[in-house]
Amino acid sequence: MKKRDKSELFLHLFHSCHEKLHRYAYTLLRDSDEANDIVQTVFARLWEKRETVVFEEDIKGYLYRSVHNLCMNNIRKDSARDRYLSYRTGDRDNFMQGGTEQQTLARELEKHIAQATGALPEQCRVIFLKSREEGKKYAEIAAELDISIKTVEAQMSKALKLMREKLADYLLTILLILHINHLL
Structure with a gap:
């Protein structure tokens, strides 16, 4: 199929x-807006x-499946951000009002999170904080920083990987302590 034919079909x-x-x-x-971003992303990837894509009858199924998958990823991402924001605001306050041991753990956790965040590369840190602390969506961050959504996604992926690595041992210790205290 000619290049022009594929462009016309697209x-x-x-x-x-x-x-x-x-x-x-x-x-x-x-x-x-999010729905529009998802559809635009699907068509951008198709373009x-x-x-290599064969434009046949099943292409519509491919498009719907792609939209579905991106929507589910977006919902999971938003859910994780909401849980983090919930901790950073209300739930953290409830946790801090617990016993002395809980308050100490909460302060330690905040200290380690701040250190891990501070150790991120600059662009990574800026994007991470805009997403997690300011609650901004990737499209908003991309527009504000004049970068592509793909760059935001890549930097967030990098930031989350680095944060998991830096906090893994500490978080496991806290979870074990909290679990033991819950059993007592």
Whole structure:
């Protein structure tokens, strides 16, 4: 198939499916902007792969599955961010009001989180803090910093990996202490 033919098929597919895919993503996310970002990402990835993709009848199934998967990833990511923000605000306060041992553990945890965050490379740290402390979505961060969403995703992935590595031993110790105290 000629390059021009694939481009024309892609444009036809985009115009005929974009609105339906957006509605589908919206039913999962309940956020029009996020749904639009997801659909745009799916089409951008398809455009990047246009030379190897076969534009046949099953391409629509591929598009819907891609939208579904990205929506689920987005929901999981938002859930993790919400849990982190919940700890950083209300739940942390409840934890800090516990016994002296809990307060000490909470202060230690905050100290280690601050150290691990401070050790991140600068762009990684800025993106991580905007996501986790300011609660911004990847698209918002990308627009604010004038970088691509892919860069934000890559930097967040790097930040989370580094944070897990730096905090793994400490968090395991805290969980064991809390579990033992709960059993007593």
